[in-house]
Amino acid sequence: MSITRRNFLRNAAGGTAAAAACATLASMPAEARESNKVPDKAIGLLYDSTLCIGCKACMSGCKEANELPLEDTIGEKLWDTPLELSGKTYTVIKVYQHGTMENKDKAENGFAHIKRQCLHCVDPSCVSACPVSAMLKRPEDGVVTYNKDACIGCRYCVAACPFGVPQFQYDTPTPQIAKCQLCKHRLAEGKIPACAQQCPTGATLFGTYPALSAEIERRKALKPGEAALYPRRTVDSGDNHEKPAPEYVEHVYGQKDAGGTQVRYLAGVPFDKLALPVGLPDRSYAADSETLQHTLYGGLILPGVALAGLVAAAWKGSKDHHDDDDFDMFDHPEGGKTHG
Amino acid sequence: MVNHPIPSEVASRLRKNKAKASAIGGSLISPFTMVLGLLIVIAMYFLAQRFIYGLGAVTNINNGYPWGIWVVWDVVIATGFACGGYAMALVTYILNRGEYHHLVRPALTASLFGYSLGGLSVLIDLGRYWNFWHILSPSYAQTGSVMFEVAACISCYILVLWIEFSPAFLEHLGMKSAKKALNKFMFVFIGLGVLLPTMHQSSLGSLLVVFGYQIHPLWQTPLLPLLFLLTAVCMGFAIVILEATLAAVGFKRDIAEDLPMLSKIGKIIMGILAAYVVIRLGDLMVRGGIGKAFTSGIKSVMFLIEMAAFIYPIVVLSKPSNRRLLSKLLAASMSMLTGAVLYRIDAFLVAYDTGPGWHYFPSAPEMLVTIGVIAIEVLAYIIFVRKFPILPGHSTTAAAE
Numbered sequence: 001m002s003i004t005r006r007n008f009l010r011n012a013a014g015g016t017a018a019a020a021a022c023a024t025l026a027s028m029p030a031e032a033r034e035s036n037k038v039p040d041k042a043i044g045l046l047y048d049s050t051l052c053i054g055c056k057a058c059m060s061g062c063k064e065a066n067e068l069p070l071e072d073t074i075g076e077k078l079w080d081t082p083l084e085l086s087g088k089t090y091t092v093i094k095v096y097q098h099g100t101m102e103n104k105d106k107a108e109n110g111f112a113h114i115k116r117q118c119l120h121c122v123d124p125s126c127v128s129a130c131p132v133s134a135m136l137k138r139p140e141d142g143v144v145t146y147n148k149d150a151c152i153g154c155r156y157c158v159a160a161c162p163f164g165v166p167q168f169q170y171d172t173p174t175p176q177i178a179k180c181q182l183c184k185h186r187l188a189e190g191k192i193p194a195c196a197q198q199c200p201t202g203a204t205l206f207g208t209y210p211a212l213s214a215e216i217e218r219r220k221a222l223k224p225g226e227a228a229l230y231p232r233r234t235v236d237s238g239d240n241h242e243k244p245a246p247e248y249v250e251h252v253y254g255q256k257d258a259g260g261t262q263v264r265y266l267a268g269v270p271f272d273k274l275a276l277p278v279g280l281p282d283r284s285y286a287a288d289s290e291t292l293q294h295t296l297y298g299g300l301i302l303p304g305v306a307l308a309g310l311v312a313a314a315w316k317g318s319k320d321h322h323d324d325d326d327f328d329m330f331d332h333p334e335g336g337k338t339h340g
Numbered sequence: 341m342v343n344h345p346i347p348s349e350v351a352s353r354l355r356k357n358k359a360k361a362s363a364i365g366g367s368l369i370s371p372f373t374m375v376l377g378l379l380i381v382i383a384m385y386f387l388a389q390r391f392i393y394g395l396g397a398v399t400n401i402n403n404g405y406p407w408g409i410w411v412v413w414d415v416v417i418a419t420g421f422a423c424g425g426y427a428m429a430l431v432t433y434i435l436n437r438g439e440y441h442h443l444v445r446p447a448l449t450a451s452l453f454g455y456s457l458g459g460l461s462v463l464i465d466l467g468r469y470w471n472f473w474h475i476l477s478p479s480y481a482q483t484g485s486v487m488f489e490v491a492a493c494i495s496c497y498i499l500v501l502w503i504e505f506s507p508a509f510l511e512h513l514g515m516k517s518a519k520k521a522l523n524k525f526m527f528v529f530i531g532l533g534v535l536l537p538t539m540h541q542s543s544l545g546s547l548l549v550v551f552g553y554q555i556h557p558l559w560q561t562p563l564l565p566l567l568f569l570l571t572a573v574c575m576g577f578a579i580v581i582l583e584a585t586l587a588a589v590g591f592k593r594d595i596a597e598d599l600p601m602l603s604k605i606g607k608i609i610m611g612i613l614a615a616y617v618v619i620r621l622g623d624l625m626v627r628g629g630i631g632k633a634f635t636s637g638i639k640s641v642m643f644l645i646e647m648a649a650f651i652y653p654i655v656v657l658s659k660p661s662n663r664r665l666l667s668k669l670l671a672a673s674m675s676m677l678t679g680a681v682l683y684r685i686d687a688f689l690v691a692y693d694t695g696p697g698w699h700y701f702p703s704a705p706e707m708l709v710t711i712g713v714i715a716i717e718v719l720a721y722i723i724f725v726r727k728f729p730i731l732p733g734h735s736t737t738a739a740a741e
Contacts, residue, residue: 084697086403125550131488132474132481150480153467155406156487160550164694167403168467170396175467258552275695280553289550290484292562296542297489303535310434311531317436318527 033291035259035284036123042142042209043182044120044262045196046216049274050105050246051203051230052113054093061198062091065183084116087169090180091117091195096273105246105268112267114274115204117195118165118180119254119261120144121284126157126166128286134177135166142209142262143184148176162258162277162285192234201241202232209262211235216252219245219266251278259284363512363729364591373722376715383712386705387464395467399706404698405689412688413710414461416544417681418717419494420575422454424583425501426537427576431608433530440601445508446587447580449730452501453717459498461713462491486546493540500532508728541572548687556636556691557629558643563619564687570616571680577605577612578673578680585670587731595666603663609676610657617650642686649679 063070063080069088070080082089094116099109106112124144126135134151137144146166153175157166169175183193191197196206207215215235222228222245229240246268253271254261258280265271272278296302390398401408424447432440463469474480475491482488504526510519545568548555561567581602588595595602624630633643653672662668689700702710725731 125552128484129487129550130482131485131491132471134480148468150471150474151468152471152474153469154465154487155467156485156547158403158406159554159692159694162552162554164404168395168406170394170399170401172394173391175394277553277695285550285552288552288562289486289546292546292549292565293484293486293489296546296565297483297539303539306538307531307535310534311528313434313436314527314530314534317433317438318530 033287033294035282035287036137038122038209038260038262039139039142041140042262043187043207044142044209044212044264045182045193046205046207046212047115047263047265048203048205048219048230049112049114049265049267049269050248051201051243052093052115053201053203054095054113055200056093057198057200058115058195058204059089059091059093061194062180063089065186065194066090068178085165085167085178087167087171087175087178089167090178091115094275096269096275098273107269107273110269112269112274113203114265114267114276115195116165116275117263118144118182119163119263120180120182121258121286122260122262123258123284123286125160125162125258125285125289128289129156129160131156141187143182143187144179145181145184146177146179151177153177160285162280196233199232202230205231205235206233207235212264216255216264216266220248220252256282259287363727364725364731366591366726368723368726373719376719379708379715380712380719383709383715386709387712389705390464390709395465398703398709400700400703402698402700404694405692405700407688408700409702409706409710410461410465412685414465414713415458416684416688418454418461418713419458419544420541420572420680420684421579421677422451422458423537423541423572423576424448424579425451425504425576426534426541427573428580429504429530429533430573433527434534440605443580443584443598443601445730446583446725447576448501448505449721449724450579450583452505453720453724455494455498455501457713457717459494462494464709486543486550490540490543490547493536493543497533497536497540500529500536503529504533508730512728537572538569542566542569544568544572544684545687551692554692554694555687556632556639556693557627558624558632558636558639559687559691561623561627563623567616567620567683570612570619571683574609574612574616574676575680577609578676580605581669581673582677585666587725591725591731593731599664599666602666602669606657606663606669606672609672610654613650613654613676617647617654621647639686639690642682642690646679646682646686649675649682653679 059082060080062068068090071082071086071088073081073083082092084094085092092115094114096110096112096114098107098111101109101111103110104112120143121137122142124135124137127137127144129135130151131154132150132152134147135144135157136147153168155168155177157177158168165179167178169178183191183195186193186197192206196204199205205212205215212235215231219228224247225244227242228245229242231237232239232241248266248268249270251271252264252266253276254264257278259282265274265276267274270278386398395401399408399410401410425444428440428444428447431437432444463472466472475488476495481492503522506522507519507526510516510522542565545564545566548560548564549562552560584595584598584602587593588598621630624633632640633647634640636643652675656662656668656672656675662672
């Protein structure tokens, strides 16, 4: 083959592209994404199952604050009766029951309450999953927010959440994702989330992440049976009530689970009995997924290199098939070296 | 050439080395196309309900199983079926094997419809479909999301498919100069047409990584993208074999000339599938999950059926004499496709467990919508090959030059 202008240009371009590709690859940093850290000014909730009396004041407070409708799941039209989180319910109190149900906060023949709601993950799967930034974690306080005006309704967040929190509305042509946003509208007015505001026993307690961490440690250090003070609404509200300290299980739920959460739980029974997934890794699933994506697509380097190679191969192929400029991917079926 | 009928043997000898694509003509009205039309009307009825009352009025999806067959079949599996164009472009233009050339256009046609309808199915399934454009808008796009990668990439690929296909239209419309101009740059779109499916077919597997413990260990692995990619390429090749057979039967065409190519494709399928099985089982052994293949109830049963469906074609196609028989090629392809379909259903639905109390099985209306989408695809394919130069011209009624 004689050196024509086109061949020369092609070879020159190919060489440059290959050199550039090698240079970029060599300088590519290892982009393993670690789990995100708790924000500096993180806020959250502490739910202490042993303090909860199952009055559901938090649920009605939540419905009122978020303008959510009642649910009738048992057909009696007497009470608001959500059985789980739903498109109309951001939080629900459920009860573990065993045997004779005589002993509060005991696994054997006992019962224990659990509050279901968004755990406001430190490194949320829903935020990582959302393709259109409708789910966001506020960088300052870590509240996981939802914006219906951005949402496309793909429900990847619903499927991805390890705690089954985001709920899609299947009964309307204009559905949204329903999920606790820690009463972001009340926070903006300097108020605390409605559930913590309404809780009469301080079972749901609002505070900064460090303040709640200190409170968790104080409670865990108490001797079971000794009289102890429990604050209502916020850690430093000064509105305390006295009660014998319970026997907590070792596990503080949300401390590390799936990368940690800003809503944490204390309980007297193991958390697998309280319908929370146990045995989750300390590393967030978002970190796993995004490490994979960054490795494959970081800076579009690998796809760029691959595309350069593929286009070059396709070009070479088109030139081998026939030497005129009219390359046609359909019309020369017997082209190619093998058919001479 | 004198314009009179030519005996078919003479015609085929004349065209021996000139299997130029041509429209096969014929009537569009037949009992088969009428049934397809009816299925489409039924699907439209339920789709109207979905848009008036919401997804729950038609589907059985729920907050434990937010993705049903409209995602798993209509998108994840249907785009796998539509990988014929990708697979053929890969061997023909990238590996530079010109002999496969005349299988490209029919494969690309099926890909065009498979992907275009997959894209439309997404709009049916999206709860807030009117916001769909956010995926392609830099102010909304969240590039860390696997869903973003899948959606953006599939959208681009649909566009590339139509561009790759446009010479057939331009030819039909007699726009020679436009066709010539476009063909000068076609190699760029061929490159993109191989890159984009490589990206999103693997990402369909990556979608599941963030689900973590919710996907059973027999399916959850960081190698999901590789496993999805390998099966997608195989699905593409298997579909080409199936398609060639169906076109031969449905349009009464002679398949003998295609057979040597199809048997080579069979060999490629065997190689890729063998790699897939070794990687999948090896990964399970390394991660210590292989025992779960026998101890996880229905999930184990599904896993074993899948493996059988993948291993059967490897065994059949490993014998060169089998690869020369259309029946064996077809059986192996069908088994491969069954395995790949099950792999996708299992990974997305059977292996998925969000906790006790949740169940999903598609409702009849939900299935009828999916069937209607398939009917649209088949009908469009029939119309296209009858009206546009898609299928290679040998042993058809098209006149020789």
